[in-house]
Amino acid sequence: MIQYVVECIAFQLVFLMVYDFFLKKETFFQWNRVYLIGSYALSLLLPVIKITALKTSLPEDFIVYPEYLWQQDLPEIVVTEKASNWFLNMPLENRILAIGMCIASLIFGYKLYQLRRLKKEGEIQFFSNYTQVLLEKSTSAFSFFKTIFMGDQIKKEYYESILAHELVHIKQKHTYDLMFFEVMRIINWFNPLVYIYQKRISELHEFIADSQVSKKNKKEQYQILLSQVFQTQNISFINTFFKSSIIKKRIVMLQKSKSKRKNQLKYLVLVPLVLGMLFYTSSAQGTANNSSSDKYQLEEDAKLIEELEKEIKKEIATYGTIEEVMQVMIKETNKLKENEIWSKRTYFKTILLYKLNAKNTKVVFGDDVEQKASKHYLPLPSTPLYERYVKREKAFRVLDRNLDISLRRDEYYLELVSPSSSYPKNFHEFKVKNLKKLSGNEIKLLNTKIDAVFKGGGFEHNLILKDGEKTVKVYRTKNIYRINEEVQEKPFVPFSQLDKVPVFPGCENKEDKRACFNTMMQKHINKNFKYPLKAQELGVQGRVSILLTISKTGEISNIRKRGPHELLEKEAVRIISKLPKMKPGVHKGNNVDVGYSIPISFKLVSGNEVNKKSSGIEIQENTVKLKMDNPPLILVDGIEITKEEMEKIDTDRIESINVLKDKMATEKYGKKGENGVIEITLKK
Template sequence: MIPYALECMAFQLVFLAIYDFWLKRETFFQWNRVYLIGSYLLSLILPWVKIEAFRTEVPTAFQGYPEFLWNLDNAALTVTGDKGSTFGIPWELVLLFGGMILTTAFFVYKLFQIHKLKRLGEVHYFNEFTRVILPNSRAAFSFFKSIFLGDKVVEREHETIIKHELVHIRQRHSYDLVFFELMRILGWFNPLVYVYQNKVSELHEFIADAQVAKMNKNEQYKLLLSQVFQTQSFSFINQFFKESLIKKRIVMLQKSKSKQIWKLKYLLIAPIILGMLFYTSCENERKDGIQETIAVADIQNLTETEEKKVFSRLVDLAEGFRDWELHVEDGTSTIHFSRPENGESYISDPEGNPIKAKMRIETELADMDFDFFGDTSTTTSEYDLDGVFRFREVDQVPIFSGCESEPDKRACFNSKLQRHISKHFNYPKEAVEKGIEGRVNAMFTIDEDGKVVHIKTKGPDKLLENEVERIIGRIPDMVPGRHDGNDVNVMYSIPITFKLQ
């Protein structure tokens, strides 16, 4: 969301710069009106547009890497427990929606003020508009089809003012201003929305002045504008008398009409838009295809500095980029992190906090010896490898109950195991009371009879280890795995993260 908002604001800044330095001095007021509204809408759409011809292809890498033994569907499984009735909302959402609520309330208040003025005024209905005479006022403005005039405005000036306001009504200028008012609600944090609204409001007055000046004597109209009148502080009404605009309007009335050839200036927009499309379409190379490598001395025994560097970079990439790859290598092993395709896979940091990423591993070590960022006291000597095959090595993996008719037995095994853990999970009460969290690595074998045996666990506390052992022990018997035509023992491992909420 933040990258999108920043891109929109960057595009708006470019469009406004073009307007200020290249277009606003011309008398093509209607063209400028279309430019401002159109460029604002384009700034909202362009970040989403990708033109294939502009895309820079990033080669698909790392396909066909072996699945790491304890990595379930490229993601650790996180199980959660409730540590109380606390309810937390990210502060970013609180700030965003808080601002939207306040700006909405202010908008409603301004609408109420206009309604109040109409209710207190003397209303006269005509074919094209409704005239509202305001008591004890020298105001003059319009809102949609209503023209508000103070009773202290000289009556001979009414006709000229009404002609001016009718231009606003006929050209539906109020719709422009209300549109930007709504954009101010959705993007209250964006100062450029206010700039756009002010510039469009200014153009409305130039358009109406140009129309009325054709029918009235130019000098008489300038004299009328030069008078000081009361104004209303509403950002979405078309005000006849607005002191900050009077001088600009008089200057614009004195300005000679721009030559038609200068409309060619608007062609400048085309290469600018193409450049923006090139920018957004090539993001695949700049943002979506970012690849980084971090070299470490020993992946199994990261130093505190290395661990902090790896995980802080992982968090930055997972939160700030649409697609990315991070490689951590030490000469014998390489861990490949990347964005999960479904956006729902997670790994965990050493404290058990989830990071939206998937992980693939290349290693010359035995899978069971590879304990990523954890305690490596478990070695091959503690686990009999004789006659035991790794899950990814066998011709046919063990068949979980319910997976008999599934074409992809491996994917079904992973899915069923995840459901089993979620179904039978029960966060130990004592662990909840003590606030114990963290990752438990579980390793077990499905023997030649399809039974789960040799369950081993390693985690931050015995309470969590026992719970994982209990859950794994309840896995129903399976059809055993097969290799070279024989039933074999198959080793499997999975990390389970306990997280209190």
């Protein structure tokens, strides 16, 4: 959105500069009128028009990077929230835009009210081609569509000339031009150039009318008439005759000789100008680099690796261990801006560091299978592989930027394919109007589609994104590696291996402190949860895995996260950051740092719909109905209730429903949970 606005304003600025320097002083008034309206319309269209030959093409291969193993100590916690007020769901910049448009619309409405009041107070006279409104005690003269407003104090000898002038405005429908820019002023109220455009077209209208009237009247008398200063109406979309700010320009233009026909060639400057803009908008995403597909090292690669290996050895001697060198390297790469791509040198060094440290690096294949990293999984760096990495990063810029987080670079691979290409057997198709510029509703639907297609980390399905021109294939990478996360600075003992778990406030007197800890953790999350407004707007949902450390002093530190969307990750971190200080965990008689992980599942509900994880729950007439032979344990805000009491709850009061079954239920609630557990959270 921001990129589109910046490009529009830049193009408008160029068009206006061409007009002011080359065309403004010419007497080709009708041509200039077409230029001003056409160039503004072009500035709105050019950023979304692409030349196919200049678009980015993507490679098939991709580079993969290591990530850390995430534990799963707790059953998934499901948190839901109804979509709230549509205005609050909007991003801040959209809300500011909407407020500005509302204010601009009110100003426009007030101007229309002024005209209506003048028409109501004046004397109305009807003619065959126009309507005249005679204004009492006024020297104003202006037109609006087919209505001419004339002051009753205008001298009779000037009346015919002024009337002829205003009739030109009516005949050539000048009000439509001004109304077009008035609408643009409402939509683009923040853009100063739209006001300049409207001023230029208004001046041009007066030049056109003056040139027509001066052909039938004595030019000298007409100039005397223009030199008078009269009362004017401060309304931007009317053709006012007596506008003192441009009287001098009109007189100068009347005295100007007619431009030579050869000067019309100046308009040809528009051709290379538009072509240049098309080239810019089409190639801005990055052109394809048709490098060799050869994966082997080049001679220059071997030299760079040799140089970097010496540098790494020197750094190991300085810092002490390879792990310390990796930490320094990762901190440096994390400083890169989001849209920046690693340099070739950084890329090579990072791969070499991980190959050196392979024996201490764990990776995850798919979602579940843990293996030790080895040199086999980390190919030697090479120029062709680096070039593919760069292309892959640039590929994400082909799509709407709102998908940059949904289709994370470390979890999804994107490939531009021909619309006529054959697709894999298991694919899902999603069509939009323009992949580069998605509507809010399209983004919301697409995020829901991504969640459904790749649910559970599946890799057997593909997603095909299409518009009328481009086709993008999306599939999830099977071997997901990451290197741009913080290295765990200090070793910790996993929560499941502790002799004594950390004591959550309120669990001091509980016999089973481990179960109490898990219960209090879930209550804390439900209490502090707030679904991000922008995530609701985009329809983003899914599971966020959180890994945190409970230090030797009981403080919460080193919170790390993994999830389908940055918005959900930030909310999960915010919740965990609010955890209270605890009594530290103990292992082998000493206080230790404890590693604890917990998955939080974000689910959106709308209206009376709730999260139905069990087929034994139905929503009937705003109430929750159970369809189970053996009634489960039912808890509302932690308090046990009966089946009959639950069915009396109005679903409008329900914030979320979480269903636990089998081992998950019995581990948390003991024998009471053997038939399952239904946890209901009511709205505060």
